[in-house]
Amino acid sequence: MPKHRIQIGNKILESSKDIPWSIILESAELLKKFARWNPDEKKWIINWRFLPHLSLVLEFIDKISQYDEIYGIKLSEIIREILANIPAEKISDNMLLVAPIDFDPFDIIKSQDFEFLKSRLKKEKISLADIGDIEVPYLAFPIPIILKEIQAGHMEKFPDILKDALAKIEVKKLQPMAKTYPLNARKIVVEVPSYYPKQLIDELLSLGEITIFYEDASGKLSEKTFNLSYIKTLSDGTKRIILPSYAIGLIERIFTRYKARIQIDYGIPLDEIDLMRPNLQLMKHQQEALESWLMNGKRGTIVIPTGGGKTHVALAAMARLKLPTIVFVPNTWLLDQWVTRISQFLGIPKGLIGVLGGGKRQIRSITVSTYQSAYRYIEDLTDKFAFAVFDEAHHVPARTFKDVALNLRAIYRMALSATPKRRDGNEVLLFKLVGGIVYNISYRELVLRGIVAPVAVRKYLVSLPPDRILIYRQYERKTNSIRDEFEKRKYLNKMIEIARDNPAKLEVIRHIIMKHKSEKIFVFAGSIKFAELIEKEIKDLLPTALLTSKTDSVREERIIRAFQRGAIRCLILVKKGEEGVDVGDASVAIIAGGSKQEREIIQRVGRILRGGKDKLAWLYEIVTRNTVEELL
Numbered sequence: 001m002p003k004h005r006i007q008i009g010n011k012i013l014e015s016s017k018d019i020p021w022s023i024i025l026e027s028a029e030l031l032k033k034f035a036r037w038n039p040d041e042k043k044w045i046i047n048w049r050f051l052p053h054l055s056l057v058l059e060f061i062d063k064i065s066q067y068d069e070i071y072g073i074k075l076s077e078i079i080r081e082i083l084a085n086i087p088a089e090k091i092s093d094n095m096l097l098v099a100p101i102d103f104d105p106f107d108i109i110k111s112q113d114f115e116f117l118k119s120r121l122k123k124e125k126i127s128l129a130d131i132g133d134i135e136v137p138y139l140a141f142p143i144p145i146i147l148k149e150i151q152a153g154h155m156e157k158f159p160d161i162l163k164d165a166l167a168k169i170e171v172k173k174l175q176p177m178a179k180t181y182p183l184n185a186r187k188i189v190v191e192v193p194s195y196y197p198k199q200l201i202d203e204l205l206s207l208g209e210i211t212i213f214y215e216d217a218s219g220k221l222s223e224k225t226f227n228l229s230y231i232k233t234l235s236d237g238t239k240r241i242i243l244p245s246y247a248i249g250l251i252e253r254i255f256t257r258y259k260a261r262i263q264i265d266y267g268i269p270l271d272e273i274d275l276m277r278p279n280l281q282l283m284k285h286q287q288e289a290l291e292s293w294l295m296n297g298k299r300g301t302i303v304i305p306t307g308g309g310k311t312h313v314a315l316a317a318m319a320r321l322k323l324p325t326i327v328f329v330p331n332t333w334l335l336d337q338w339v340t341r342i343s344q345f346l347g348i349p350k351g352l353i354g355v356l357g358g359g360k361r362q363i364r365s366i367t368v369s370t371y372q373s374a375y376r377y378i379e380d381l382t383d384k385f386a387f388a389v390f391d392e393a394h395h396v397p398a399r400t401f402k403d404v405a406l407n408l409r410a411i412y413r414m415a416l417s418a419t420p421k422r423r424d425g426n427e428v429l430l431f432k433l434v435g436g437i438v439y440n441i442s443y444r445e446l447v448l449r450g451i452v453a454p455v456a457v458r459k460y461l462v463s464l465p466p467d468r469i470l471i472y473r474q475y476e477r478k479t480n481s482i483r484d485e486f487e488k489r490k491y492l493n494k495m496i497e498i499a500r501d502n503p504a505k506l507e508v509i510r511h512i513i514m515k516h517k518s519e520k521i522f523v524f525a526g527s528i529k530f531a532e533l534i535e536k537e538i539k540d541l542l543p544t545a546l547l548t549s550k551t552d553s554v555r556e557e558r559i560i561r562a563f564q565r566g567a568i569r570c571l572i573l574v575k576k577g578e579e580g581v582d583v584g585d586a587s588v589a590i591i592a593g594g595s596k597q598e599r600e601i602i603q604r605v606g607r608i609l610r611g612g613k614d615k616l617a618w619l620y621e622i623v624t625r626n627t628v629e630e631l632l
Contacts, residue, residue, distance in 0.1 A: 006044045007044070009132035013071065016071055023064070030059060030063070034053040052105060052137065082128065085126075087099070090138075097124075097141075103161060179263045180264050181265035185407065187243065191238055194239070204241050208243045210432070212397070213424045220485070229242065249412070268324070268384070273365045274322075276319055276347060285308065299413050300415070300437065301438065302416055302417075303418070303439065304441055307453075308452060310416040314416060319346060324386050325365075326389070327342075330395050331370065334391060342366060354366065357369055363377075382409050385409075386411060388408055390430075396415065397426030453615040456618050459621045461630075462505055462623070464627065465504060472498045496628055499629035500527065500593045505622045509523065509537065521569065521586060523538075524574075524593060525593045526593020547560075587618060590622065591622065
């Protein structure tokens, strides 16, 4: 009597005993259903049909075990191992694959009742550690057809084998995964399969809708919406959506809301950098601001009045994330100040901090850049940073600054501002590109907490000299008689200039400075010409310096240092020192030239608030009586 031999995968089993011919012939009738006879090697080779004919396989093992129990046990163990290690259902190539265990797949494939499913047989090779490669059959059901029938409420038409498989697999896992990835420096692509909700598609498209307010010569605001998103439907129904780069940080939020899956290639470095040795302590309100920002998904605008320590919040965020970061600032003063603060509080040597602006072009994992330079080199920056800080963030809606925020791929964003509100209403663009207000603390609350100084406000009203009244009234009459808004605006600006640079203000400025000559003083002027007159008027009273756009950077730095150590007691500023730059502490501010923007007033007042509760700050506003300046 011969031995019995079977091959499963790479494993060959042989009976430990001789098997009677009658049993070998009887077993052969069963084996023909799921194995192939190899006459040269005198062995049966199990093929893919063993799974649909599992009952016959077990019947054969029972029969052979009666004559060779050890052989039967070995065969049983291999079958159990195969069943334990092959997936009963899985997703592959947009198909749901279901293993037909003890079930003839052709009962479904050839059935007219299930013809609508367009199922087919698919055989896959699966490697098992102790057995080798085996061929496993699957009933393959096209996922788009399954989803379409489920959405139509026709699930009851499915065969039981498919219903059982769907009960084990969440339907959402059947959906082909959406993908997003960079297209180029300024654009990203989102590929959304056809079965995703229309509302999700609409929400993605809305990321490319950018609304901007424009102010014409008359001061009238008009709204315009730009659609920067594009959509194309591919042959398989997939929606291909192109969006500005900034949107890549918001994609995951949208898909999470719809409980939809997406694979995201951010195209930016997300590995932690090991440069920082943080050394900073946050005050309570700063910690509150940081936590609010973190809770909002590491995006949003933080509003803290000048002197309240906005910079420390951003530095703490950088220390928490430890990711490649770029800080944007509006001028070179702040550029240098940020480099110093990063080095001081995060322990990064200045030589390892990138600088873009002021004639420098060094891009490193931690970089500080002016908005203007970033606009010029945005394609070099877009893929290098995971975190972006927008200091003095009210600048973001301006055209060049907007393009920086719009085309940067950084997924984490923080805006810092004493007041993000803009006269033109474009703070809505800031909130869209960086995130809405996540923390806001008032000046009053900072005073109560002893963080900034209380301020006493005094207003002086002065009259125009007679010769200037005549000129002012002429412009006033022309303004009232002209209908053309552009021409009207020109004459109105002339009226503002006459009132703003009223020489009668000089005597009042001198009087205030005499009163406070032992303190440090800021004087804010509306024009360089009038600032120079102020300097002549008061320089005999105390050491005075003038900072304007005409001041070169070397002299500028020398003046600031002299003011900080007290060698200069009065600093006259024209649009300088109003952007959060720490030019030093002072307790008196004289506004000699009015501003049309609330934000500029807040910046000016903020110059004297540093120092806390043990100090009283004085704010003097000198306004020309019975003129447009009173309205401003």
